Amino acid sequence: MGKITNGENYYRINITYSNNSIFEGINQEWTGTQWINSDRSIFTYTGNNLTQVLNEEWNGAQWTVVDSYRDIFTYNANNKKTAYILETWENSTWEEEERIEYVLDATGNRTTETEIFNGNNQYRVEYNYDTTSLLSDFFHPFNDKTGADYIYEDVPHVNAITSQTILISNPSTNNLEVTARVIYDYNNQITLNVQNFEASNNVTIYPNPSSEFIAIEGLQQNETVSIYNVLGTLVKEKYVTPNQRIAIKDLNSGMYFLKLENGYTIKFVKN
Incomplete structure (x- = not known):
């Protein structure tokens, strides 16, 4: 693989x-x-x-x-x-x-x-x-x-x-x-569910793609983030601090959208 x-x-x-x-x-x-x-x-x-x-x-x-x-x-x-x-x-x-x-x-x-x-x-x-x-x-x-x-x-x-x-x-x-x-x-x-996503230019995810963990770079405060699959179904939610790692190994391989509390989203790929 x-x-x-x-x-x-x-x-x-x-x-x-x-x-x-x-x-x-x-x-x-x-x-x-x-x-x-x-x-x-x-x-x-x-x-x-x-x-x-x-x-x-x-x-x-x-x-x-x-x-x-x-x-x-x-x-x-x-x-x-x-x-x-x-x-x-x-x-x-x-x-x-x-x-x-x-x-x-x-x-x-x-x-x-x-x-x-x-x-x-x-x-x-x-x-x-x-x-x-x-x-x-x-x-x-x-x-x-x-x-x-x-x-x-x-x-x-x-x-x-x-x-x-x-x-x-x-x-x-x-x-x-x-x-x-x-x-x-x-x-x-x-x-x-079908979600409308608005891209964010100031916040990024690394590493991307990833198979185990992701972290959010540019997050200015603690907040709850939501992860959706390409069908718009919520698959994970987590309260995170800036640069805190989020485990994604339990997700299926594919494309996902991480949504911030302000509605902005970042696309990432789970290997």
């Missing part, structure tokens, strides 16, 4: 499999004369469940955990995901940076999704369902999750999802407040 820009090599990913599951992915960059290692991800499984992804940096001679991070996943007895934890290597120990907790009902539907950053709730998504209908009876955008792009996420909906409400932390009150709602219509097809 690789990328060619203007006819020239840019980067590539070497993927190794074990028992038909991804075991290792090594990112390499092209110097103009040779490929050099950049970073790698090592995947650990318990049964069929992905439980950890260790991301190490190449220091020019060997792989090292310095400036590295790891993703940890927990599951319930029914093999449904209950938490995602991001830890970074700080002063010879792993420290939690971000956590997303999932609550499920008895059927296996994800009812809430809460992001916790530095011990504080940043956002929560609440899901509602038609418990008389199965999602598998409809055409929908949550299926066909196969391949490396979807390895981080399972299908969290058993019944037909009818709506989701998004709550974002108000930094003034530290309370979660409703900011958006998505309604799904199954009469003909699922209706997705």
Whole structure:
């Protein structure tokens, strides 16, 4: 897997499999004369469940955990995901940076999704369902999750999802407040939000493209940013500080729009 820009090599990913599951992915960059290692991800499984992804940096001679991070996943007895934890290597120990907790009902539907950053709730998504209908009876955008792009996420909906409400932390009150709602219509097809985006010339995203993290350069204050896919569907919201990294490894590959509170947006690509 690789990328060619203007006819020239840019980067590539070497993927190794074990028992038909991804075991290792090594990112390499092209110097103009040779490929050099950049970073790698090592995947650990318990049964069929992905439980950890260790991301190490190449220091020019060997792989090292310095400036590295790891993703940890927990599951319930029914093999449904209950938490995602991001830890970074700080002063010879792993420290939690971000956590997303999932609550499920008895059927296996994800009812809430809460992001916790530095011990504080940043956002929560609440899901509602038609418990008389199965999602598998409809055409929908949550299926066909196969391949490396979807390895981080399972299908969290058993019944037909009818709506989701998004709550974002108000930094003034530290309370979660409703900011958006998505309604799904199954009469003909699922209706997705359509956003109008206005480009910003003063704020940029780096690195772009990226496969793991992005940061916002030129942000003057703390604020909540929203990430939309090309269909206009909200896929992530986060309260950030200037130059704070935003994890995007859980997003599918493709083009996205990051929207600021003032309505301006920046386009970026997830590898």
